[in-house]
Amino acid sequence: MSRTVFLNGDFVPFEEARIPVMDRGFLFADGIYEVAAIIDGKLVDEVAHLARLDRSLRAIEIANPYTSEEWIALMRELAARDEVREGLVYIEVTRGVAERDFPFPPEGTPPTVVMFTQAKRILGAPAAEKGVAVITVPDLRWKRRDIKSVALLAQVLAKQEAARAGVSEAWMVEDGHVTEGGSSTAFIITPDDRLVTRPLSNAVLPGITRIAVMQLAREMQLTIEERLFTVEEALCAREAFYTSASAIVMPVVTIDGKAIGDGSPGPMTKRLREVYLALARDGALASG
Structure with a gap:
């Protein structure tokens, strides 16, 4: 079964996921990430992970694109699509796409949101x-x-x-x-x-x-x-x-x-x- 990537509001096949060269995550590492475990097909401690994601985003002045409840629904949907019973879900939010310049891009520039899963043995490792x-x-x-x-x-x-x-x-x-x-x-x-x-x-x-x-x-x-x-x-x-x-x-x-x-x-x-x-x-x- 092909892996799926959640990219800027859409679930797309892994092979089709693309991010522009001018994304600030690529150019400046201007972004935040988070990782949560999946065990028996269930997210582990996801609310705490998302609270840390929100805290880190606020620390560098990127607006959180989703509520905790919305994030959880998306994470569960992605894990279900990829049929991951044991592994990880990775989230990354960058400041978005803009011409390369050190100051923040114009207000209203949408953040880039990426999420994917990775199968990994956790139980009995x-x-x-x-x-x-x-x-x-x-x-x-x-x-x-x-x-x-x-x-x-x-x-x-x-x-x-x-x-x-x-x-x-x-x-x-x-x-x-x-x-x-x-x-x-x-x-x-x-x-x-x-x-x-x-x-x-x-x-x-x-x-x-x-x-x-x-x-x-x-x-x-x-x-x-x-x-x-x-x-x-x-x-x-x-x-x-x-x-x-x-x-x-x-x-x-x-x-x-x-x-x-x-x-x-x-x-x-x-x-x-x-x-x-x-x-x-x-x-x-x-x-x-």
Whole structure:
């Protein structure tokens, strides 16, 4: 079955989807994106993802073209057309098409809206069973990392370095402290069983899966510390993992080649992943 793209109000075959050269997303990375998971054919935590989309759009002064309810209907329609039972839906909104010039185009220029699905194994992913390796790299990004901008060159370079090293993710480091992964939120569990992740600020993206996992951790009566942590502290952690819409909760078993804990996914990490996936499959996170 051919994939479908939602493009500026229409569902079109993937092969026919076209965006003009003068689109500001292409010329300036002047746009915002969002990604939500699909499990058992259902959207996961979509209301929270769309709230972050709206926040990022407002931060760079692009009018949101749809309400949350309209977005959800379109996302569900697209997933149904592509018959995606497990995977992702990707949304991108740019400032639209105009002659190349740095200032915003004339008022009333319509935004470009693109949405497509990707099939991806989430349940029973082999990487989650065995755990993954990460490396650390310098954080080269701009100062508004809380905005989910399509300007991802620094992340591309970090992820490519991870790919060359044969590992799954790169944890970015600034002033000796882990900020976040190339496309994920970093967590450690200390030897005294404290769950640690960096606090929200302009320095990190407010991860949607992060929010849900931290709530689950509270319900499991884990002590949570939102604070900076160093690479050295991560290397001495009992467990480590990262979260994202596609990885859910991914156990980290080595950092820069050094084993974390006993070098296998830890019990708390596995439990958080199990509970999250159970709630997603029950529809408890399909909040629309």
